[in-house]
Amino acid sequence: MDTFRSKIIPVTSILLGVVVLWYIFAVILNAPFQRDLDRRANETPSVVEFLGKTLSQPKPTLPAPHQVAVNFFENTFLRSVTSNRSLVYNAWVTLSSTLLGFAFGTALGIVIAVGIVHVATLDRSLMPWIIASQTIPILAVAPMIIVVLAAIGITGLIPKALISTYLSFFPVAVGMVKGLRSPEITHLDLMHTYNASASQTFWKLRVPASVPFLFTSMKVAVAASLVGAIVGELPTGAVAGIGAKLLAGAYYSQTIDIWSALVAGSIVAALLVMVVGIAGRLVDRAMGGRPA
Amino acid sequence: MTEQSPAVVSASKLGLTFQTNDGPVQALSNVDLTIGKGEFVSFIGPSGCGKTTLLRVIADLEKATSGAISVNGMTPEQAREKRAYGYVFQAAALFPWRTIERNVALPLEIIGLSQAEQAERIKRTMELVNLSGFEKKYPWQLSGGMQQRASIARALAFDADLLLMDEPFGALDEIVRDHLNEQLLDLWDRTNKTICFVTHSIPEAVYLSTRIVVMSPRPGRVTDIIESTLPRRRPLDIRETPEFLAIAARVRDGLRAGHSYDD
Numbered sequence: 001m002d003t004f005r006s007k008i009i010p011v012t013s014i015l016l017g018v019v020v021l022w023y024i025f026a027v028i029l030n031a032p033f034q035r036d037l038d039r040r041a042n043e044t045p046s047v048v049e050f051l052g053k054t055l056s057q058p059k060p061t062l063p064a065p066h067q068v069a070v071n072f073f074e075n076t077f078l079r080s081v082t083s084n085r086s087l088v089y090n091a092w093v094t095l096s097s098t099l100l101g102f103a104f105g106t107a108l109g110i111v112i113a114v115g116i117v118h119v120a121t122l123d124r125s126l127m128p129w130i131i132a133s134q135t136i137p138i139l140a141v142a143p144m145i146i147v148v149l150a151a152i153g154i155t156g157l158i159p160k161a162l163i164s165t166y167l168s169f170f171p172v173a174v175g176m177v178k179g180l181r182s183p184e185i186t187h188l189d190l191m192h193t194y195n196a197s198a199s200q201t202f203w204k205l206r207v208p209a210s211v212p213f214l215f216t217s218m219k220v221a222v223a224a225s226l227v228g229a230i231v232g233e234l235p236t237g238a239v240a241g242i243g244a245k246l247l248a249g250a251y252y253s254q255t256i257d258i259w260s261a262l263v264a265g266s267i268v269a270a271l272l273v274m275v276v277g278i279a280g281r282l283v284d285r286a287m288g289g290r291p292a
Numbered sequence: 293m294t295e296q297s298p299a300v301v302s303a304s305k306l307g308l309t310f311q312t313n314d315g316p317v318q319a320l321s322n323v324d325l326t327i328g329k330g331e332f333v334s335f336i337g338p339s340g341c342g343k344t345t346l347l348r349v350i351a352d353l354e355k356a357t358s359g360a361i362s363v364n365g366m367t368p369e370q371a372r373e374k375r376a377y378g379y380v381f382q383a384a385a386l387f388p389w390r391t392i393e394r395n396v397a398l399p400l401e402i403i404g405l406s407q408a409e410q411a412e413r414i415k416r417t418m419e420l421v422n423l424s425g426f427e428k429k430y431p432w433q434l435s436g437g438m439q440q441r442a443s444i445a446r447a448l449a450f451d452a453d454l455l456l457m458d459e460p461f462g463a464l465d466e467i468v469r470d471h472l473n474e475q476l477l478d479l480w481d482r483t484n485k486t487i488c489f490v491t492h493s494i495p496e497a498v499y500l501s502t503r504i505v506v507m508s509p510r511p512g513r514v515t516d517i518i519e520s521t522l523p524r525r526r527p528l529d530i531r532e533t534p535e536f537l538a539i540a541a542r543v544r545d546g547l548r549a550g551h552s553y554d555d
Contacts, residue, residue, distance in 0.1 A: 186385040189353055193379040194402045195372055204398065208389045287389035288430035 022065050023055070029062040030054040063256045072260040084240050087264045093241040094229045095268055097157050101164020102225040106218060108165060109172025116173070117180040117206070118198070134170050138228065141166065143235035160241075164228035168221035175217025179210025211287065215280030222272045230265060242268070298365060300454055300486045301327040301350055305359035308345060308512075318511035319345045323359070325505065325514065329453070332480055332487045334497035335505045336543060337550065342512020343490045343505075347456050350488065351379050363454070375403060377454040378447030382462055384439035386431040386446075393418070393427035396446045403450055417445040420479055437468035441475075448483075455487045461496070473499055474528055481524065494547075498522075498540045499531055506543060508550025516546035 034054045038045060045053065055064040063071075072087065079086040112130065115122045142163050149159040183205050191201045233243025242265045249258035285291070306323040309316045320342045327333050335343035348354040349361060352368035363371035371377065378399075386395045393414055400410045418424050421441040431439055440460055447455060461469045473496060480487055491497050497504050498520065506516040520539055522530060530536055 184385070186381050186383055187387070190379070190381065190385055191402075192353060193351055193372065193377070194399045195375060196402045200402055204401070205387070208387070211389075288391065288432075289389075290430075290432045 019065050022062075026060065026062045026064040027051060027054050030057055030060045033057070033061065058256075059253045060255055063259050067256050068259040068263060071256045072263050075257075075260060076264070087245075087260065090240055090242050090245050090261070091264050091268050094226070094233065094243065094265070095272075097160040097232065097241075098164055098222070098225045098229040098268075098272070100157060101161035101228055102168050102218075102222050104161060104165040105168030105221055105225060106172050108169040109174075109217070109221070110176050110214075112169065112173040113176030113180055114202075116177050118202075130170060130173060133166070138163065138167060138231050139234075142228075142231050146232070146235055160229055160232035163232035164225035167224040167228040171217040171220040171224065172214070175213045175220075176210055179213025179217075180206045182213065183209045208287065211283060212280070215276065215283065218280070219273050219276050222276050223269050226265065226269050226272060298329070299326045299362070300329050300331075301325065301361070301363055301488070303346075303349075303359065303361040306346075306349070306356050306361050307358035308342075308349060308354060309357050320349070320356070321511035321513050323514050325517075327486060327488065327503075329486055330484050332477075332489065332500055332502045333505060334489045334491055334501040334503070335507060336491055336494065336497045337507030337512075337547065338492070338509055340509035340512070341507040341550070342509070343507050344458050345512060346507075347458050347488060347490050351377060351456050353379075375399075375450055376452055377456050378450065378452045380440075380444055380447045380455070380457040380460045382459045384431070384436070384443040386439055386442055388431055391428050391430055392423065392434065392442045392445075395431070395442060396449050399446060399450045413449050413451070417448045420448060420483075421445045422475065435468075437464050437472060440464065440472065444476075444479075448479075453485055455485050457487065457489045459490050459492065462492070469493075469496070470528060476500065477526060494540050494543050495531055498536060498543060499526060499528075504539075504543055506546035506550065508547070515550045516542075518542055518546070 031050075031054050034050065034057065038050070038053075054060075056067070060067070075085060075087040079088075081088045081092075083089060112126065116126055117123075145162055145166070146159045149155070149162070180202075187205055187209075188201070191205055196204070229241070230243040230246070233241040234247055242261050245261035245264075246258055249255065249261060303323050303325045306320060306325075307318070308320040309318050323342075323346060335346060337343050345354060349356050350363055350368060352372040361368060364374075364376050366374070366376075386392070387398065390398065396414050396417055397410050400413055405413070414427070415424075418427060421444050423438065423441055423445060426434060426438065426442075431442070434442065444457075444460065447457075461472050464472065476487075477500060479485075487500075489497075489500060491500075502520050502524075504518040504520065505514055506518065507513065508515045518539060521535060522539070
């Protein structure tokens, strides 16, 4: 009951507000084109008829929520999952490169963080480059990665995954540097009094202390990976994936398709973040975390 | 103090100067001290008098900048490498992701004892601090006093003869503190360890110690060393005896003398 009051009601109210606003803007944005059509057809619809028409155009400027919902439902549940019009199929294509890129990115981020924490030269030399790497727009880098890799014969999943890696290693590296440096002075002093070796201090103190930081940064990283995978599909002329759906929708002015692909992408992102969050909570519980 | 037993800690003309942004700070100056085996020595003084710094020098957590110090006849660094002491910090400093039992096992894992030997030592030290039955609990499930007892168990686990304690009961309420003081004395009596104990409580220092080292700040130095005339076995109510009060008065005088020096 408490979650109902404290979470479901506020979230639902906002959602309702958004839907209402969305309808209002759908009418406002689609009205000029509809007036144009009616004038050419010499029709003078009533206000209700006019509103109905603005909300049911085949290629509206802003599709109404129910149009997106119907399109999303049809393309998710009414198509075979192997059809390339199925959102499930397209989401899976994007998800697979997201997960691969996320795995690479997390591993790379951890390796970089360990290097930075343990090697003073890396701390000074690597960090500025890592930060600089994230200031380069991914849209500029993505085509080059795809083209360069294609030139040496690597195509398909890997180039897309590498773009995800490029975006996702950063939060993990930064979070893990912080996490590996998070042990209190007293804990480090304690290990010193035991004459513990650097690797003992690392495995018995730094690594467990960094786990909460890892999961927090992985939540950011997994969402970034998905963005990377979608962006990676744009310049590749990919035939499948949420990015490909977005691009195709833009070519053919299928605005409803664009929006339902967008919804599919958001759902995948929310699920990914949720899964990482749950994994984090399970690990925390297994490590003796105090139940919240 | 028995003259024939070799000194566990021996310092002469010991000094330590920290370089800070505001210039050098003399944390310790000209400390001469010898601690024999089986002694219970308290260091008492106002904050900034260097009592914790002295303990940290013994533990090789700080390096002296002048003078000489030996622990078990070695340099503090060699003594630390040989795991000559157990150290109890002001905070319990238990690892929150380990159960009490695994926390006590931490030093044993580091020195590489077998599982069987670890289990045996854990059982023994947990009994010593009266924490049997709490092995599988996580630190947050225990009270502050119990957490500190667990950290004492951890310091005792590898059976060093020297126990260094830095205001271990400072954060606890008086009732718990009395209780732990009693248990600590009992433990000292049974194990015959040498204990160096930092405190800022006069009754605690007098109740526990065979010797009380009174220190004073700016520069951190030893102003008085008081031999306790109390018997080795001390019930809590010994604190109302004239003998106890006389020693406490002398400690208080020593502290006051140190203070007036600066003011």
